[in-house]
Amino acid sequence: MPEHVITLQPGEHALYQLRIWLEDDGGRPRWRASVKPPHEEQRRVFTSPDALLRYLESCLSAVEPSV
Template sequence: MTMHGHAGPLLQGEHALYLLRVWYEYDGDRPVWRASLKPPHEEQRRFFSSPATLLRYLEGCLGPEASRG
């Protein structure tokens, strides 16, 4: 099951609500980007270590239209 409650990307006109949390942790003296995403219809949060991995995940959920901009 995908984030929006059914298999496959979102169809035109559909929407989904996500809870996104973004913060920095420190690896020694260096700040490191972190995020968690709570998809609808899922109990577990998903964690990401970079903005790029978060965006790739969301693009996969939204389907091919998302990458066209």
């Protein structure tokens, strides 16, 4: 779960820097990813697509619309 909650107005957006690459893991290709959330200095690294998607879903559920 993200340490902070992002508050957005309708029409606003939050920019997440996403990097995805393929690594050789003993002859088996493995997807890796990293994400830099807004307002955070450190990137988060993921060793599977499922872990990345779980994190992104948790970010979306933590957004509080300020309507």
